[in-house]
Amino acid sequence: MHHETVVSVSRMRALDHHAIASGVPGRLLMEVAGHGAFRFLSRVRTSDQPITILTGGGNNAGDGFVVARYCAAAGMSCQVLAVAPVDSLPDGDTRKNASLLEAFSVPVATCDPEALVRCLADSDIVVDGLLGTGLSGDVREPYRAVISALNGSKRPVLSLDIPSGLCGDSGHVLGSAVHARWTVTFGARKQGLLIGDGPAHTGEVTVVPLPFPPDAWTTSP
Ligand SMILES: NC(=O)c1ccc[n+]([C@@H]2O[C@H](COP(=O)([O-])OP(=O)(O)OC[C@H]3O[C@@H](n4cnc5c(N)ncnc54)[C@H](OP(=O)(O)O)[C@@H]3O)[C@@H](O)[C@H]2O)c1
Secondary structure, rough: OOOOOOOOOOHHHHHHHHHHHOOOOHHHOOOOHHHHHHHHHHHHOHHHHHEEEEEEEOOOHHHHHHHHHHHHHHHEEEEEOOOOOHHHHOOOOHHHHHHHHHHHHEEEEEEHHHHHHHHHHHOOOEEEEOOOOOOOOOOOOHHHHHHHHHHHHHEEEEEEEOOOOOOOOOOOOOOOOOOOOOOEOOOOHHHOOOOOOHHHHOOOEEOOOOOOOOOOOOOOO
């Protein structure tokens, strides 16, 4: 088991690439990640208020769309607020998972300031699928404003993989970062969760194992 393994962002990317090159579809990795986060979410949920899922434009958002699908399938009320509109997403796993939500009747709205304030006010838990390990440089608008509204709302936040705005390698806050109550991290702990500003932002960290071939851990650089 690799619950205690700590990886850099590039090592994590190498593990993903190795798995995909070995025939494990990237879409399957996203499914397992999102399902694991959903299972954690259903354990810590405290009320019937809706789950709000905030998404950005990368694979971290894809994980969030999978969480939304499982919430809907389980009969939980949920809504997605997308900072990057779904029709602006490049073709790929994230977009496919966003498109699937229609069949599950999950509302996906644009994350404008008004919708954000309204949704945060009546949410149970907010899922942070804004920015993951693909973050580079200081968080830009409108993400910065969304993070600030989220932190100001005092809603309990479950961050996917890493709190948005935290550097996965150094643990430094890149301009602004989500304060999570829980972080469900995928495959292995990212080193930024454990050092720098990481521990002050992650809340309780749980690892969801991904279906990597066993040799991925020894052969990836
Ligand atoms: N197979 C899988 O399921 C799998 C594999 C690996 C990772 N993941 C998940 O996906 C995450 C990594 O995915 P990813 O590499 O696609 O990246 P990401 O963490 O989803 O972030 C990429 C997105 O963030 C934006 N971005 C980057 N820097 C920014 C900044 N400073 N301010 C505002 N926006 C910024 C990018 O926009 P621009 O391109 O416009 O800069 C892009 O839309 C992981 O944390 C994990 O959650 C899933």
